[in-house]
Amino acid sequence: MPALVVVAALLVVWQVYVDVAGVRPQILPSPGRVVSQGxxxxxxxxxxxxxxxxxxxxGFALSLVVAWILAVLVDFSPWLRRALVPLFVVSQTLPIIAIAPLMIIxxxxxxxxxxxxxxxxxxFPMALGLIEGFGSADRDAGxxxxxxxxxxxxxxxxxxxPSAMPRFFTSLRIGITYAVVGAVFSEYVGATSGLGIYMSQQKNSFRTDLVLAAVxxxxxxxxxxxxxxxxxxxxVAPWVRADAS
Incomplete structure (x- = not known):
């Protein structure tokens, strides 16, 4: 509820500012225009x-399967942990804005x-969450x-x-939000449909209202x-919420 109140207040300020300042819709459309045009x-x-x-x-399903397979292998093999975890970290240093066009090529x-x-x-977040989750298991129980x-x-x-489930679902929530951003960005560099390509088309037509509607x-x-x-x-893991409460 507090978040909704803040969002509503920002929308009111936005609407009033556009109406009073007379900003052109191509620069900053009002929330009402964004909704109506969308x-x-x-x-x-x-x-x-x-x-x-x-x-x-x-794409997220592919990432999830690979993360599970590699995380389980790493958990069973200390040698693989030393070999692969540094590579997982390096994978996050790759600039996606440079890699994505190469994927098209x-x-x-x-x-x-x-x-x-x-x-x-x-x-990376899902694989690391699983690896750390497996490592957090109670040694005495083992x-x-x-x-x-x-x-x-x-x-x-x-x-x-079971011990890995709390960290896994935390990383899952991070990963799924990244997945949507990654999908939109991947459409910018090569796609015929999708919100990314739609926003690019509307931006080129100076339809800021439709760009924001897609956002x-x-x-x-x-x-x-x-x-x-x-x-x-x-x-999948009802005990996680039960333990948290």
Whole structure:
């Protein structure tokens, strides 16, 4: 509620300023104009939003699978931890604004380069969250299971995996918001549809109101996916919320 109050106050100030100062819509449209013009283009924006959402989910799914596989391998192998974790960190130093055009050169204008950009943006927080989550497991619980004859796989399943869930879902929430940003950015460098390409087209036409309308839709998608992670957490690891409360 406090956040909604702040947003409402900012919108009122924005609307009053535009009305009083007489700012041209090409420079700063009023919130009312953004809503009305966006609604008039709702079918077009919805089509582009669906393209962005589809790419976001596919790219994020690819990143999620790779993060899980590598994090589990790293947890079982100290040598792989020393070999791969530094590379994970280095992957975050790569300038996406420079890498994305190269993806187009290497893989063409299909969906693959966009998926790779999203995976590159979102992989690190999820992989690191899982690795640190596995490492935070109760060592005494692991020793107790081993004293009862449990294998490394059983210790991982019953101790290390549940212990990693809180950090994993925290990193999942970070990653899913990055995924939407990565999808929009990947569309700027090579796409035929999507909110990124729509915003680029409207910017070139000096339709600032429609650019902001697309920004609002992008934010709504990000918030919706962010909230869905809490639903997934309740379904997959209900004990996490129970422990927090």
């Amino acid at each position: 609604w008039s283009q709702r079918d077009v924006i919805a089509g582009h939003a669906w393209s962005t959402l589809k790419v976001t989910l596919l 290497w893989f063409g204008f299909g969906i693959l380069p966009k998926l790779l950009v999203i995976a590159l943006v979102t992989f 020793r107790l299971l081993r004293s009862m004859g449990a294998s490394n796989t059983q210790v991982f399943r019953y101790v290390r995996l 609002v839709v992008t934010a709504v998608i990000s918030v919706a996916l962010f909230l869905l992670t809490y639903l997934a957490e309740r379904l």
